[in-house]
Amino acid sequence: MQITVAGKQVDTGDAIRFHVERGLTTIAEKYFDHALEARVVFSKDRGFFACDINLHAGRNVTMQGHGSGTDAHRAFDEACDHVGKRLRRYRRRVNEHARSRSVQQVVRSSMPHLAAVPMPEMEEDEIDAPTVAAPAVVAEATALRSMSVSQAALELDGDGAPLVMFRHHVSGEVNVVYRRPDGHVGWLDPRA
Incomplete structure (x- = not known):
C-alpha cells in the first residue's frame, strides 16, 4: 500500500x-x-x-x-x-x-x-x-406488544427480523420499524 x-x-x-x-x-x-x-x-x-x-x-x-x-x-x-x-x-x-x-x-x-x-x-x-x-403467502399470528420505538429498534437488531410490528406505548397505534436499504432504521407511524 x-x-x-x-x-x-x-x-x-x-x-x-x-x-x-x-x-x-x-x-x-x-x-x-x-x-x-x-x-x-x-x-x-x-x-x-x-x-x-x-x-x-x-x-x-x-x-x-x-x-x-x-x-x-x-x-x-x-x-x-x-x-x-x-x-x-x-x-x-x-x-x-x-x-x-x-x-x-x-x-x-x-x-x-x-x-x-x-x-x-x-x-x-x-x-x-x-x-x-x-410466492407463497405464509400467515404468521403473533401478539403485538406495547413498546417504545427505541425498544422496537433494539428488538429489530437483536432478532435479525426484517421488521418489527408493535403498539406504540403512548398512542396505542400499530407502528412498524424496519431496516432500510441504506442501513438505517425506518419507522412507520400511521399518525404522521
Whole structure:
C-alpha cells in the first residue's frame, strides 16, 4: 500500500510517518487483502492537531476519517479508529450480502419443484428474502406488544427480523420499524 503523509504548516517527522504506516497497515490487512493507497494530512488549528485520512481500499471503496487531539499521534489514532470502524461495517455488509446469496442457493436446491422457476438476480438495496415468480403467502399470528420505538429498534437488531410490528406505548397505534436499504432504521407511524 502506498502511504502519503503530508502536513499543512506542520512538520511531519519520521516518528509520525512510522506511526501512520504501522496503524494504516494494521487496519488495511485486517479488513482487506490489498489496499491501494492512503493519504494522511496533518494540520494545526488553535493549538489542536487535526488529521484527515483518505484510504482507497479497493475498486470503488474509499474511506475517510477525521480526528483531532492535543498532539499529532492522538489525532491520527482517532482518525484511524474512524476509518477502521467504517471498514469493519463495510466488510460486514459485504459478508452479509454473500451469505444471503448462499441462502438463495440453498433454497433453490432444497425445493426442487421451484428450481425450474427463474429467480431474478437481486441488487444490494433489495430485500434479501428469496423471491419466485408466484410466492407463497405464509400467515404468521403473533401478539403485538406495547413498546417504545427505541425498544422496537433494539428488538429489530437483536432478532435479525426484517421488521418489527408493535403498539406504540403512548398512542396505542400499530407502528412498524424496519431496516432500510441504506442501513438505517425506518419507522412507520400511521399518525404522521
